[in-house]
Amino acid sequence: MRALASGGTDDPYPLYAELHRLGEAVPVTAPELPYAAAVFGYRAVDRILRDPAFEVHDAYRLEPMTPGWRDHAVLVTLMNSMMFSNGDRHGRMRGLFRKVFTPRRVQAMEPDIIRITGELLDRVAELGADGNEVDYMAEFAYLLPARVVGRLLGLPDEDIAWFRSQVDLINDWLDFRRKGFDVLEAADEAAIRITDYYLDLIAQRRASPQQDLISDLVQAGGHEVTDLELVGNLLVLFNASFSTTIHLFGNALPLLLQRPAVRRTPESMPAYVEEVLRFDTPAHVFIRVASADTELLGVPLREGELVAVLTGAANRDPRRFAAPDRFDPARVDNQPISFGAGAHYCLGAALARAEAQIALPMVLERFPHLALGSAAVRTDQLILRGYKSLPITVTDRVLVTAGGTADASE
Template sequence: MTADEILALLQTDEGRRAPYPLYERLHELGPVSLTPASTAYAAVANGYAAVDQILRDPRFVKGGPPPGPDADPVSTALGNSMMFRTEPDHGRMRRAFHQAFTPRRVAELEPEIVALTDSLLDRLGVLGADGPVDFIAEFGYLLPAGVMSALLGIPAPDLEWFRTRVQRVEDYLDFGGRTVEKVAAANEAAVEMSAYYQQLIADRRVAPGNDLISGLVQVIDSGDSVLTDEELVGNLLVLFNASFVTTINLLGNALPPLLERPSLVKALAADPVVAEACVEEVLRWDGTAQVVVRTASEDLSVGGVTIPEGGLVLVILGAANRDPARFPSPEVFDAERADKRHITFGAGAYFCIGAVLARAEGRLALPRLFQRFPELALAGAPVQSAGFALRGFATMPVTLT
């Protein structure tokens, strides 16, 4: 089977649900494969060392220039964010937001994360008292959304309004799944969320608080042109989407392998060290982010393969995390694995800015979940999300006792 054929299968419904056997096929071909017959990509990178090299090499470019005046709403919003801009704009924007995600700032948030977790577990207990409850909708979504609400200063009653709009943007960003209908839905969502953030910025100018938006508005208004209002809106849209979708998928992806290992669940609930190890192994074994794209700015050699100038490279993080050259028996979920240094959050200049927050939410929430509901079990088959780039579950029915 060629790399082109494997990529085609990865973008089918079956391939999206079960990509890992196809990743094994890619590894048999080598760490990097050229795809001359592909209309979209010049190469696919799946080996851990090759993926790490590409992500750290600035000659493999991500992003582009600022959006033009004729760009559609979703392209404009995304193009005004650090995630979709090249240097020096990427670094300038990233530095403005970095203060919110330092280990010290996240440590200061931990009491709020714990309090919110306990409140949501109380609510989950009520909802699940008489039968199955959807873990994703009633806990997995609400915890990271609530944390981002506290961080950004978004009123908690508005969070449900965000959910469908965030999903429309995620559907638009997914590789190989963009349709006319998805583009229209994403444009509508981008217009609505941009207007929401613009109003929130205006409100913070009148009545600032202790949240991140207030702090950034004050920096902008002080004359330090580190960000424009448009860039603040674009980054808020991307930041909210990326930060809480990552954690939803982390929490959901953790349950199936953990629930198959009752003794590990018991240890996780009692020992923070075990909890942290489990979070890292979940991120390796079934990572939330599966795929990113880079463009070769010149002819570049990776893994013994020369990628031509201008060629798009499909960089498969999920395959790198299952590379047998890096991880012995990579298909085995092993929380005691000596080396769990996965690449789910990327590497180099575009390393996920919210990684420290996602990790904190996972290691704090999962022990409390199993302390509260030690008999938690799946009540049926979870439904996998349709995406390829971001891997997670759309629904997951569970019983609590």
């Protein structure tokens, strides 16, 4: 864990391989880290995520560790969400969202996904004319899931860039290596701005419902959730349907370009997407809290101690996946644990899969000459692993240079 926290984010997989040689879980002895144990075996990760004895970090657990947490808007907002709730409170909030965020609703989003993908690819084609490099992350991977979840919630397109910037500030604080006061202060300010925005939008939808998820939540919620609980959960839903999907698109592209057979068999894309989720998953770390004194695979835990659940490592567990460091879309029974498991399974998982399965074939079909450009830049986070910048070219035309190089044929 110390190695991961101090710089293993560029390529954590060799470190994961070392962990797997130690078993499925180990105690964490690094005093600078708040965790008592790390769990990384697939079986152990699946067990702890499903076991109600291991809870998420809710307000009750936060109180003794951070007595002044209510002075921080980001903590208040997050503690009002199902992501940071347990038991009946979690069930009450999740039950409301499951009423309206249904598989049918995800399926109904498919025309929007196709339309938005086409519009963004038109823009990429324009920017990439004459061989110019285009940042795939900035111009496509960021914008598609942001606009899709914006359409789902009923957010105006012109507000999406602002929303993304606010969510990024909160994600910076959520990353377990980045807890400086300046990061917390920026996250607090972002949470205040997002709360004000959503409260205003909720009031608008209560007065004049539209064809969007917020309207349906307001109408179906009644007294099941407060407006502040609704704000917290909308923030989490935007995050779950946006931040993870960005890196799914980014992590997928280099892997797909190395395998040209996928262009000839677009119907195989669901299998490729699942293998991307396993091989280079966006979400690498979940946190759980022991609700009582217990033992996990030989590691003693006291009530209230934190466990780092390494889903990125679990997806490379050789006990579960043969040759785990080989990308193989033909794997049998390929069930990555990238979106978690149990009561807190990611609410946006179905939408993320749908976006990738629809949009990635469209990218490859639209740009048969698509290739990676200059050096990519990885993010410096571990909880969400992906690319900050991923330059691409989308035509085989070569720019005329100062020395007079001629264009290649298209």
